[in-house]
Amino acid sequence: MTVNYRLGAMGFLAATGLDEETKDGVSGNFGMQDQQAALRWVRANIGRFGGDPGRVTIAGESAGGRSVCTQLASPTAKDLFRAGIVQSGAYGYCAARTHKDAVSQGAAFMEKLGCASPACLRGKSAKEILAAQAGFDWGPVTGGDFLPVQPFEAFEQGAAARVPVLNGANQDEGRLFAFSQFDNDGTPLTAEQYPAVMRAAFGERALERYPLSAYPSPTIAYATAQGDARFACPALRLDDVLAAHGQVYAYEFADRTSPPFASLRNLNTDFDFGATHVNEVQYLFKHFGLHTPLNAEQRILARQMVQYWGSFIRDGVPRAAGQPPLPNGREAVLSLRTTSRGGNNVSTTVHSEHQCSLWTAPPSQ
Structure with a gap:
């Protein structure tokens, strides 16, 4: 099966005001958390379709492979899958944005839309958001419970999911x-x-x-x-x-x-x-x-x-x-x-x- 998850600003916007609304105080990982929500749904429901919740494999190519790389390194993905397939997804050494850089990019994005806070963004249309998000580096953010350290650091430390x-x-x-x-x-x-x-x-x-x-x-x-x-x-x-x-x-x-x-x-x-x-x-x-x-x-x-x-x-x-x-x-x-x-x-x-x-x-x- 495939899943949908939020992209661009809607999936990866980081901002100080949004940090306060997240569980771990680090915003910008909404799209990746969508993926984990889908995996939790699979774990809860796969048995109804003849599947085994203990034999879930996640796979992706290019940006999808990068998602797998990130999920392998995420502690909050523990026990959501038993294997991973990464096709052309290790580019940039699977690196995520630092929280500092992500918040800085978020501020530049909000300025482009004429907003001083995330509350202002909620009044913007999807068309305005999509038009303004071009040219920014959208992706996961390190520093919180979802991704405490860079993926390769987690891999080297043996802190990532130990799955095939x-x-x-x-x-x-x-x-x-x-x-x-x-x-x-x-x-x-x-x-x-x-x-x-x-x-x-x-x-x-x-x-x-x-x-x-x-x-x-x-x-x-x-x-x-x-x-x-x-x-x-x-x-x-x-x-x-x-x-x-x-x-x-x-x-x-x-x-x-x-x-x-x-x-x-x-x-x-x-x-x-x-x-x-x-x-x-x-x-x-x-x-x-x-x-x-x-x-x-x-x-x-x-x-x-x-x-x-x-x-x-x-x-x-x-x-x-x-x-x-x-x-x-x-x-x-x-x-x-x-x-x-x-x-x-x-x-x-x-x-x-x-x-x-x-x-x-x-x-x-």
């Missing part, structure tokens, strides 16, 4: 975002622009690690750095810290022949998206309710992935008939590929392939 976790990212996460930034507007990144763009975004060392000569285009070179920094290396770091205190199963979706997901297929472009962000979802679900044009090999990979995910949800261990097991997150992942591209195999080189010695920062940073 299936975690991973896609090989070419950054290509979607780089395409949106450059090529989608008809302005592909050029070789002349590349050094300055890389230095501005990632620094001189990144420019040295990602020489333009090693990639088919400047956009893909930039996308590789972006994907490694934002998604791949944080996911691998999450594997490492979770494995120190519990069971984690690590994967990387690496089908570079995968068709672009639904909203990209109608674009008039020959851009090579590879195994980019979101592309694995259509191997597990009917994405957006639409048919995905998988070829015969991709359909086989899709069935294998459904078996891995399905068995993890069923009994906490991902398995697929005739396929290798997923590693436990210590220096290795299961690379998911079609047969002609090597098939599913355990990779011990993912950290070096994604330049993680450059990108993996301590979770406190």
Whole structure:
């Protein structure tokens, strides 16, 4: 099942006046608390639908994966689930906003609406709220009972939920975002622009690690750095810290022949998206309710992935008939590929392939 929860300002506004109305004195976590309310409903009612309240798995991709990451670290989520699936959700090391920063952002948002207090906001229409919330960083807040410390700090301390976790990212996460930034507007990144763009975004060392000569285009070179920094290396770091205190199963979706997901297929472009962000979802679900044009090999990979995910949800261990097991997150992942591209195999080189010695920062940073 899926659940609805509040987003944007309605789900994550933090303000001094709102702090006083919360149980733990820290506002800004309303959307995440909606998720926990839904999980409590599931625990109370799942038996009526033939389910087992002791075998609930939470799963999400991208922002949904970030939600799972946050719920794993939340003490108030204790006993609401017995396993978690994080797909491309460890970006930014699952970091939440500090209470100070969240309240500062809340004050700027209220000023934009001409309000001096949350009471004033209650007189604004939903249309006004939605128009004003653009450009702000909405997300969970640390400091209260819901999230006392940053998720990675909780993971390192062994203070997070000790449940099995299936975690991973896609090989070419950054290509979607780089395409949106450059090529989608008809302005592909050029070789002349590349050094300055890389230095501005990632620094001189990144420019040295990602020489333009090693990639088919400047956009893909930039996308590789972006994907490694934002998604791949944080996911691998999450594997490492979770494995120190519990069971984690690590994967990387690496089908570079995968068709672009639904909203990209109608674009008039020959851009090579590879195994980019979101592309694995259509191997597990009917994405957006639409048919995905998988070829015969991709359909086989899709069935294998459904078996891995399905068995993890069923009994906490991902398995697929005739396929290798997923590693436990210590220096290795299961690379998911079609047969002609090597098939599913355990990779011990993912950290070096994604330049993680450059990108993996301590979770406190």
